[in-house]
Amino acid sequence: MNNTDLSQETLILGIETSCDETAAAVVADGKRILSNIIASQVKWHQKFNGVVPEIASRKHVELISPVIEEALLEANVTLDDIDAIAVTRGPGLVGALLVGLGVAKGLSYATKLPLICVNHIEAHILANFLEHPNLKPPLIALVVSGGHTALVYMGDFGEYEVLGETLDDAAGEAFDKIAKFLGLGYPGGPIIDKLAAKGNSKAINFPRAMINTNNYDFSLSGLKTAVLNYISKLKAEGKEVNIPDLCASFQAAVIDVQIHKTLRAARERTVDEIVLAGGVAANKSLRERLKKEAAKIGKELFYSSLPLCTDNAAMIACVGYYRYRKADKYGEEIVCSLDANADPNLSLVKEI
Known part of the structure; x- marks a missing residue:
């Protein structure tokens, strides 16, 4: 009431x-x-x-x-x-x-x-503005969800410039596909995030696609294929897949590129505030690592509570x-x- x-x-x-x-x-x-x-x-x-x-x-x-x-x-x-x-x-x-x-x-x-x-x-x-009343543009937004992965410069309310976006799979889509291939269930993001916490993120060296390009675009199709090929190879050799290590290594490969490009955009656009948005923004590892790395260069990260x-x-x-x-x-x-x-x-x- x-x-x-x-x-x-x-x-x-x-x-x-x-x-x-x-x-x-x-x-x-x-x-x-x-x-x-x-x-x-x-x-x-x-x-x-x-x-x-x-x-x-x-x-x-x-x-x-x-x-x-x-x-x-x-x-x-x-x-x-x-x-x-x-x-x-x-x-x-x-x-x-x-x-x-x-x-x-x-x-x-x-x-x-x-x-x-x-x-x-x-x-x-803008979901972030519902919980952070002191948040104001200009800012850099990393939008990661089942259907979208994009870096956006927000100059003001209603004023946006898409700096880069995925050329193929969105982050959430890639998580779901890997989870499906492993028979882990749906939605894949929360499941992989939970299993990754128990694994070694350096166990498998998966590719960091487009991490050193001069643009802000992303590509996850190659990473997804690399993970699927790795799993198929082990199965063909009769070896067991260490699920937590695989999830942790896959997740780290996704997050590394996102963090690198987000921080570069914040530096080049000289903004002090970064927002994390979309369903994949609920990923605990992404939140913690981006917050920590942003603080190292004097930037502040904002994100919503899980329901938002x-x-x-x-x-x-x-x-x-x-x-x-x-x-x-x-x-x-x-x-x-x-x-x-x-x-x-x-x-x-x-x-x-």
């Missing part, structure tokens, strides 16, 4: 359905979370060792209305109290995106509330708030048309 007077605050209803979490949240003034409801679909996708788009879309249809109702109830508000509706437009699975966007459009049309379309990657970055690392709607509402405030200044072009379509490949660019 929320007993705070909300009359002077801007309330945003956020809706997120980009992949396999159906989520809705109410956030006040872009920083105070009144509710953050997440209905996970992991149990439906686990037996396939990955997200099945058709199943994800159907589950979103089933869950979206009760999730929104629960978010409003927990926040102790009604749609009459809401100032705007923010929804993920992309990137993500097109069928999943269409469910959330369609519901948000319907609510906007029925209530006459502004509809604000949000970039999912931007939302992951994964897909959620509070981060969507947070972006919605800042875009809503810019709508007051720049006009209605910041507000989405009811004709807006889902964009599974939506790019993160300077918005205003």
Whole structure:
């Protein structure tokens, strides 16, 4: 039950359905979370060792209305109290995106509330602002998740420059594929992170692809192939695979490149603050090592608590708030048309 007077605050209803979490949240003034409801679909996708788009879309249809109702109830508000509706437009699975966007459009049309379309990657970055009120741009963001791996320079709210991104597999995708090959289960990231803590990260010298290139791009396909070939070779020779050592060595190869390029970007852009965002930001080893290495060169690392690392709607509402405030200044072009379509490949660019 929320007993705070909300009359002077801007309330945003956020809706997120980009992949396999159906989520809705109410956030006040872009920083105070009144509710953050997440209905996970992991149990439906686990037996396939990955997200099945058709199943994800159907589950979103089933869950979206009760999730929104629960978010409003927990926040102790009604749609009459809401100032705007923010929804993920992309990137993500097109069928999943269409469910959330369609519901948000319907609510906007029925209530006459502004509809604000949000970039999912931007939302992951801004999730950090929900828990770190003193955090301010400019900053460097390392976004690592199941579908995205990118280095982003954030000059201001709504102003972004993608410095580099993965040329093939995203970090989370690579973790899932290795876990699947080893029969460890899904999602692979948390499983590999836990096993890696018991292993020797220097046991196997896997390649650090593109670590010395002059750009900020990443490539994980070669590393993934090297790991799979290593496992196949041992099996062919009748030898056992030391799973903890393999997980630790694989994870170290991923993290080494990410840390090296993130710190180089922070130095070259002369920013003192770095944020870690996305589902893989929950990786304990990545958090600890990046924080330690950043401190050595006078940079400070910020990351969210685990619930805000994964897909959620509070981060969507947070972006919605800042875009809503810019709508007051720049006009209605910041507000989405009811004709807006889902964009599974939506790019993160300077918005205003």
